[in-house]
Amino acid sequence: MKVAAYQAPLLTAGSAEVIDLIQERVVWCESEQVSILCCPEAILGGLADYSENPARFAIRTDGGHLSRVLAPLASDTVTSIVGFTELADGQLYNAAAVFHRGRVAGVYRKLHPAIRRSVYSAGSLSPVFRVGEVTFGIVICNDSNYFEPSRAMATQGARAIFVPTNNGLPNKRAYTKLVQEARAADIARAVENRVWVIRADVAGENGELMSYGSSGIVDPDGKVVQQASLRSTDLRVVDIETAPQSGFSTSVVV
DSSP: OEEEEEEEEOOOTTOTTHHHHHHHHHHHHHHTTEEEEEOOTTTBTOOGGGOSSTTTTOBOSGGGHHHHHHGGGOOSSOEEEEEEEEEETTEEEEEEEEEETTEEEEEEEOSSOOSSOOSSBOOOOOOEEEETTEEEEEOOGGGGGSHHHHHHHHHTTOSEEEEEOOOOEETTTOOTHHHHHHHHHHHHHHHHHTOEEEEEOEEEEOSSEEEOOOOEEEOTTSOEEEEOOTTSOEEEEEEOOOOOOOSEEESSOO
């Protein structure tokens, strides 16, 4: 099964062009027989931690709101993992949606919102999902620095871990070593659990923030098989080896 990591441009918060950009990648993935497309953390709206009004671009998952936002990404063959800010029960969550055949089939909430302080509440579940031949988990950015989330997903049968990431930092705090640190975490999680690790980051500058871009793909032996170009939009694809399965399932259905 082919999977892809989309290193998206670091856009200004709430940019209207983001859905169009992802849609272009979905169409390309359809033509190249890619089954799962992983997009960055908070690609919809941007990170709330850097917003004066954190809830401004938050999206509810009830009432079909998120499904309507993601509708242009509907595909019979490509499942998209899309990062967004979720509003639920009066709280904000840093979340990633699994958009499968025109519906939100599941949502993962970041367990470790930030190394320091964050406006996001912490999630509490470590679900796994299945598309076709692969069972997979999702950990968001900082979650990959902890071994427990990936281990919990691997124990449930995950053969791949997708890592939506947003390393956009204030210009004075951005540093190239962050890419190496992210790759080291990916290698550790891959080797510990004998899984593929697929990370999708943002890259470039938007005036206030900057990211070098840490997108890449690591195989279960810890070998880095794909790395995105620094500070550039990119799309990395790999054909992962999986055990035969069928259908689509998830431990959390929305």
